[in-house]
Amino acid sequence: MMMKMKSSVRGSAAASAAMCCLVLLITTADFCNGGVTSRFVRKPEESQDMPLDADVLRVPPGYNAPQQVHITQGDHEGKGMIVSWVTQDEPGSSKLIYWTENGKKQAAYGLITTYDYYTYKSGYIHHCNLKNLEHDTKYYYEVGTGGNNTRQFWFKTPPKVGPDVPFTFGLIGDLGQTFDSNATLTHYENNPIGGQTVLFLGDLSYADNHPNHDNVKWDTFGRFIERSAAYQPWIWTTGNHEIDYAPEIGETKPFKPFTHRYHTPYKASISTAPHWYSVKIGSAYIIVLSSYSAYGKYTPQTEWLEKELPKVNRSETPWLIVLVHSPWYNSYNYHYMEGETMRVMYEPLLVQHRVDLVFAGHVHAYERSERISNVAYRVVSGDCKPAKDDDAPVYITIGDGGNIEGLANNMTEPQPEYSAYREASFGHATLSIKNRTHAYYT
Numbered sequence: 001m002m003m004k005m006k007s008s009v010r011g012s013a014a015a016s017a018a019m020c021c022l023v024l025l026i027t028t029a030d031f032c033n034g035g036v037t038s039r040f041v042r043k044p045e046e047s048q049d050m051p052l053d054a055d056v057l058r059v060p061p062g063y064n065a066p067q068q069v070h071i072t073q074g075d076h077e078g079k080g081m082i083v084s085w086v087t088q089d090e091p092g093s094s095k096l097i098y099w100t101e102n103g104k105k106q107a108a109y110g111l112i113t114t115y116d117y118y119t120y121k122s123g124y125i126h127h128c129n130l131k132n133l134e135h136d137t138k139y140y141y142e143v144g145t146g147g148n149n150t151r152q153f154w155f156k157t158p159p160k161v162g163p164d165v166p167f168t169f170g171l172i173g174d175l176g177q178t179f180d181s182n183a184t185l186t187h188y189e190n191n192p193i194g195g196q197t198v199l200f201l202g203d204l205s206y207a208d209n210h211p212n213h214d215n216v217k218w219d220t221f222g223r224f225i226e227r228s229a230a231y232q233p234w235i236w237t238t239g240n241h242e243i244d245y246a247p248e249i250g251e252t253k254p255f256k257p258f259t260h261r262y263h264t265p266y267k268a269s270i271s272t273a274p275h276w277y278s279v280k281i282g283s284a285y286i287i288v289l290s291s292y293s294a295y296g297k298y299t300p301q302t303e304w305l306e307k308e309l310p311k312v313n314r315s316e317t318p319w320l321i322v323l324v325h326s327p328w329y330n331s332y333n334y335h336y337m338e339g340e341t342m343r344v345m346y347e348p349l350l351v352q353h354r355v356d357l358v359f360a361g362h363v364h365a366y367e368r369s370e371r372i373s374n375v376a377y378r379v380v381s382g383d384c385k386p387a388k389d390d391d392a393p394v395y396i397t398i399g400d401g402g403n404i405e406g407l408a409n410n411m412t413e414p415q416p417e418y419s420a421y422r423e424a425s426f427g428h429a430t431l432s433i434k435n436r437t438h439a440y441y442t
């Protein structure tokens with residue numbers, strides 16, 4: 001399925017027309033009050049985690065060789081990259097060497113952190129923030145220098161931000177590390193559209209589904225995604241499986257494994273916590289929100305978002321995209337209305353600032369909404385129906401990366417009017433932005 005979208009500097013009539021066309025074209029499944037419900041289920045049974053000795057989870061050979069290498073954008077504009085890796089046996093070298101095709105080698109030094117979780121002790125987690133990189137340039141880098149277990153990788157920095165800069169994002173949520181997760185990642189890697197950066201919608205390793213939140217699963221997840229995440233930035237959203245709050249085993253600091261292992265460039269957007277922040281990439285302004293951090297009135301996240309949205313310059317970044325884990329519009333019988341309190345708090349802001357797209361995960365299925373809002377809600381009048389709204393974003397749930405918990409296939413019936421398309425499936429999506437008016441979502 002492919003849909004065409006126009007950004008907020010759009011002619012709304014044209015945008016609606018494009019979306020109507022889409023709905024008409026794909027009305028082959030049963031038609032309810034709302035849009036289309038596809039009964040296709042790729043595989044109904046839950047998937048198993050890949051075993052510790054699976055080919056794609058292997059520890060790289062050699063003593064203390066760097067593993068779990070992954071990168072994420074390191075600043076607001078795309079001239080920085082945070083490179084992270086783990087050395088298991090000893091701290092090893094925190095030096096990173098990087099160079100361009102014809103440039104000379106440069107060195108940067110990272111910081112090392114470790115953490116304990118119940119009886120688990122982490123390896124040495126390195127984070128190195130490369131700064132002042134050239135845009136649109138291929139960089140090679142080496143970690144584990146000094147020993148004979150040096151490993152080499154490469155990445156390409158994003159182009160300079162501008163209103164008509166084309167850029168292709170991959171979208172993955174709720175990935176985990178099952179055989180289905182591996183199929184999803186393989187499909188993404190083989191997708192001819194060529195995703196340049198992954199927007200990840202939360203729920204990474206699912207370590208917390210194992211006894212005592214077996215943190216070895218955090219290590220295997222890191223090794224699993226390395227084949228993609230070492231070569232292109234993954235932009236991280238935190239999900240409920242990142243909370244790892246387990247007072248019964250004395251683990252009371254929320255997000256402990258995640259925050260040690262996955263850094264985000266939150267300070268660059270004047271955020272005070274790694275779970276909510278923004279980055280500019282191509283012609284898109286990406287705002288990451290946290291479903292599991294406080295979002296009431298006067299909370300740090302709310303104060304940040306209220307200041308953040310007016311800063312977006314739509315002449316520079318016409319596309320305004322929000323990532324969040326728990327969906328605000330969800331017509332499945334899973335996690336039903338879990339996103340409702342955050343919707344009540346933030347939806348008026350998003351409509352006011354004409355956000356184009358809101359991506360979520362959490363519900364292990366796919367769903368796309370019409371451009372609707374529900375900002376008229378008043379307890380006293382009971383007025384609370386989503387209504388067509390050209391200023392409102394399209395909401396897309398893509399929480400179907402293939403994790404251990406299986407697919408969500410129990411839907412509320414009939415399909416609500418605001419829901420344009422839904423299908424229990426697993427996989428990834430791509431968003432290919434062409435210029436300030438056109439983007440293709442598949």
Ligand SMILES: *[C@@H]1O[C@H](CO)[C@@H](O)[C@H](O)[C@H]1NC(C)=O
Nearest residue numbers: 061062063064146147148149
């Ligand atoms: C290289 O690694 C091997 C084992 O993997 C080790 O025995 C050897 O001492 C290492 N050599 C150097 C120069 O570090």
Ligand SMILES: *[C@@H]1O[C@H](CO)[C@@H](O)[C@H](O)[C@H]1NC(C)=O
Nearest residue numbers: 050054055056179182183186
């Ligand atoms: C995972 O997928 C890759 C192909 O991308 C394949 O080579 C590998 O054997 C798969 N591993 C498992 C455990 O399914």
Ligand SMILES: *[C@@H]1O[C@H](CO)[C@@H](O)[C@H](O)[C@H]1NC(C)=O
Nearest residue numbers: 161162163313314315316317
């Ligand atoms: C917004 O971006 C445009 C295009 O990059 C630039 O010309 C303009 O000065 C910016 N406006 C503000 C207020 O920064």
Ligand SMILES: *[C@@H]1O[C@H](CO)[C@@H](O)[C@H](O)[C@H]1NC(C)=O
Nearest residue numbers: 332333334336409410411412
């Ligand atoms: C689907 O969810 C509804 C609401 O939670 C529940 O009553 C029903 O039994 C579920 N159906 C199946 C087949 O699990």
Ligand SMILES: *[C@@H]1O[C@H](CO)[C@@H](O)[C@H](O)[C@H]1NC(C)=O
Nearest residue numbers: 164433434435436437438439
């Ligand atoms: C924007 O991209 C679309 C799709 O590729 C193309 O049809 C359109 O001509 C482009 N607009 C401009 C102004 O280049």
Ligand SMILES: [Fe+2]
Nearest residue numbers: 203239240362
């Ligand atoms: Fe979740």
